[in-house]
Amino acid sequence: MHADFRILVCRLLALLGAISSVQAFYIPGWSIRSYVDDEAIPLHVNKVYSDNTQLQYAYYDLPFVCPPTGQKHAGYASGQSVSLNLGEVLRGDRIMASDYDLAMGQDKECQYLCSHKTDRNGIKRAQQLIEDGYVAEWIVDNLPGATSFVTVDKTHKYYAAGFKMGYKDFSPVTGKPRYFINNHLTIVIRWKQAPGRAGDQGGKVIVGFEVYTKSIEAGHREGTGCPQDVHAENEGMELYLSHNNTHLASQYPHSSYLPPDDDLDDGSTITIPYSYAVYFREDDRVEWSKRWDLYFNNQEESTSIHWLAIINSLVICGLLTAVVVMIIAKTVVGDGRKNAKDGGLEDNKMKLKSKKPRTGNRSPREKSNGLLDQKSEVELDNDSSSDEEFVEDITGWKLLHGDVFRAPAYAxxxxxxxxxxxxxxxxxxxxxxxSALGVLNPSFxxxxxxxxxxxxxxxxxxxxxxxxxxxxxxxxxxxxxxxxxxxxxxxxxxxxxxxxxxxxxxxxxxxxxxxxxxxxxxxxxxxxxxxxxxxxxxxxxxxxxxxxxHPTKTNSIPRQIPEQPWYMRRIYTILLAGLIPFAVIFIELLFVFRSIWQDKSGYYYVFGFLSVVSLVCIVTIIEVTIVATYIQLCAENYNWWWQSVFIGSGSAVWIFLYCVWFYWTKLHIQGFISGMLFFSYSLLACAVYGLLTGTVGFLTAYAFVRRIYGYVLIHHPEHTLHRIKANDHGSAIKAD
Structure with a gap:
């Protein structure tokens, strides 16, 4: 038996390793796109988003960026919307073709894009987005433009999706904040020779898309719109407008009053020049199928934490499994066999205990222990008469056989x-x-x-x-x-x-x-x-x-439920039962929350680990429901229908409390609307999760109750689950 158990454990660990190994495996969802030299590559703009707010905006809706001209680039007219699936629309994507010219292998030291005029409202909007830390998302070959970083030991490079719209510093003279727009972008496209026949014909695939930002003041540019020296230290393009005194004099004659800058409408505008550079660099270290791995920050370091989450889940689930096995193997089955042997009907005979004590000589030991002679137990036929009284040996959950399947309230x-x-x-x-198989992945x-x-x-x-x-x-x-x-x-x-x-x-x-x-x-x-x-x-x-x-019939009159102990009250049962599944998933839940709320690019990738933890969580909910339902039935409370739903969904309460803790300790969300959206969507997600796990709890409790009440009738049909009672004189015994 021990050898079989060790083999089972080894197989389980091998299965977990196989499932977790698919975390970096991707089925692209699209065929590999290769480009030959000088072939045009479309660059699409999408949206801007921030970790400090839940509001996203379409890139071309911003009043301070270059608007689309409508000219065709790589087969797309700039400003043309790209077809989106339902998931892209729901996550806020607004992908459009841009005016940026990219051609495979063609480097551009500087390319002028446009000079865009914006008023004070546009400047105010840009300053607010920079203040809130917004980043822009562009797309090339289904890869989001990324900001490149290296680890502290400079051994690994990783990407953060998006690039900053600008930056903020403080004036050394006045100490007031100043805002600078990133109006010169350096685009680096990393490529590799395409596999197979396409590579033999000169095809190249894109394995990286990096964007480096810089702010360059308009006065440091040539007549072409390009900076005089891109690589030199240049003054930044500050988002600032001085007062138009002529306009103010006509608007406020004979008055020295000037409204605040936020409310000032003096007709002033600022012209922001935009330019970009493009470089193509070969990179043989990255495979096309692994090009998304760079977007997964600290992948190697987090793997150990994911394994810790799995071990934590398995330990809790294993302990709970032992409790369930003890209940089923020793309590339920054992009670059934005991009652079938000692208190059941067998060959129309019953075992009764003498009502009167036996008279006659008894040994001192018998007297001291109060023992009765075994011969005081006699077997009588159902129609025999005796002045002995039947002692019913049905206790706990077996007393509820006539009420346990009674239809619940609000059925x-x-x-x-x-x-x-x-x-x-x-x-x-x-x-x-x-997701675990790799069909659903960030490339889709x-x-x-x-x-x-x-x-x-x-x-x-x-x-x-x-x-x-x-x-x-x-x-x-x-x-x-x-x-x-x-x-x-x-x-x-x-x-x-x-x-x-x-x-x-x-x-x-x-x-x-x-x-x-x-x-x-x-x-x-x-x-x-x-x-x-x-x-x-x-x-x-x-x-x-x-x-x-149902294995038993329901009585016409409901049985009275005795007073329940404090821990059987609904609120305590829900919290105690929900804490155990929450303890199984809370480590992995932290990674999910980071992916959804902190990294709004939404690139959660370890679905192999998530699948294992989710499976263990469901098993834990099943076992918790069995234990809680059995305890409730032993307390002679047959109202288990709704209770099983609440027990199964109890972990949703703890998850919502975890959301509140995550909001106050990990997030830096600003604004009433963003906070309301966070708590509303969190509560909605917890409600959906609670309904899912509550259904699992209900189906588990239903199967468990039918099983334990049907076990005795199937395997021990002589068991006295039907109510047995003596007549008025205690002489005739009848089974209902």
Whole structure:
């Protein structure tokens, strides 16, 4: 047995290693694009974003950048929008063609782009974006433009997606802040010979896209618009406008009053010249399939932390597994066998204990111990008469056999929730499998959200099926009403919340605001595709599937529930049961939060580790639900239906508290709108997670309860689960 256990552990560790090894494996999603010398390469501009706010803006919506001219470059007219998938739209991408000219192998020391005039409002907007630390995202060959860094020991280089719009310093004279715009960009394209036949024909693939910024004052430029010396130390382009005294004199005659600079409208403008340089450099150290690895900061250092998270999860899950095995193997099964042997019906005979003590000579030892002679236990037929009293040996959870499957309160609300929860379980399982296999990866921009939305809509058929069958098990009659609740309740609440939050984002003119056409598309997916799928699944589950069978019958009169101990109160049970799954995932949760809230480029990559931790978390939730449900039944409380949902979703409470802690200690979010969006989306994500895990808890408790009450009837049909009682005189014994 010990050898088998060691083999099982070795196989488990090998499986974990195999799953985690796919963390850097990418299925591109697109064929490798190669370029020959002098072939035009399109450069697309996307958006600007910051770690200090939740608001993003389209690059060409900024009033101080060069607007698109409409000329064609690499087959695209500048300002032309690129087709986006649903995930890209939802994450705030607004990708457009630009006026930057790039051709494979052609270096440009300096290329003038434009000189753009902007007024005080534009200057104020630029200063605010620089103050908030906004960075711009450009795209070449599906790679985001990156700022290059090296580690402290200078042995590794890594990328940070995006480049800063400008920088801020303070005047050495006045001490006031000054803002400088980065108006000269150096673009470095790193390439490698293409593999296979394309490489033999001179093809090259892009393995790196770096952007280096510089601020150069307009007076240090030649007539062509290019700086006199790009590599020299030049004065920066400060975003500052002096007062237009002539305009102010006409606007405020006979007055020495001047409004503040923020409210000043004197017609002054500033001209910002923009230029860029392009360099192509060969880099044989990076494979095309590994070109995204540079965007994953400190990948090697974080791997040990991910393994620590897995070990922590396995230890907690292993201890909990031992508890569950003890409950099932020794308590449940042992009680069944004991009662079948000592208190059961066997060959129409029962074991009774004498009501009167035995008379006669007894040894001092027997008297001191109060022992009865074994002959005082007699076997009587069911129809025999005796003045002995039956002592029932059914305690704890076995007393609830006539009430444990009683339909819960608000059963018509529980069935749709469980149906929607199964929909989320299917979607999450599919996303984790595809991500761990490398199908969903950063090169598939917006793929995670798009595929998740597709899986959610398709899973409507499973949602309807489970909801309809559970509703039928609860003796429901109006299946069409249940179908509509399943199809409209959870998706409706989700859509309404997102729509209300979208109004606030619209008011800020952010690119994360969903366009009206996208909202109509989401409504069409919901009502024209998902609702019919839910209807079909519910119709089949209600009309063509039998209700779930229960091993015991339900009494007509509910049993009175005794007073429960303090730890069985709902709030304490939820918090205590939810703490254990949270302890399993909290280390990996930190990486997920960093990817979503701190690094808004969204390049989370270790889906292999995340899949393992998620699997262990689900197993932990299953085991916690079994333990908590068994304790509740032993306390003679048969209201386990809703309790199992709350126990399964208990870790969502701790995750939301973790979000609050992360906000106050790790983030530097500024502004009311950004803070509201953070907490709103965090609460929404925790609610979705809670419904998913609550469904897992419900299905687990349902299977467990049916199993333990059905075990005795299947393996020990003589077990006295049916209520047994004596007649008024204690002589006749009858089984209900």
């Amino acid at each position: 018509g609300f529980l069935a749709p929730l469980i149906g929607s929860g199964t929909q989320l379980v299917f979607m999450a399982t599919g996303l984790l499998i595809l 921009r917006g793929g995670f959200v798009s595929v998740g939305m597709g899986l959610f809509v398709f899973a409507g058929i499973f949602s309807g099926y489970f909801s309809g069958r559970i509703y039928k098990t609860f003796n429901g009659k109006d299946w069409r009403r249940n179908t509509l609740m399943t199809a409209l309740l959870f998706p409706g609440l989700l859509f309404s919340t997102i729509f209300i939050l979208n109004l606030f984002v619209w008011a800020q003119a952010s690119s994360t605001a969903l366009p009206f056409g996208t909202l109509l598309g989401l409504v069409a997916l919901w009502l024209l595709i998902q609702l019919p799928l839910v209807y079909c699944g519910s119709w089949y589950g209600f009309h063509h599937s039998s209700p779930y069978e």
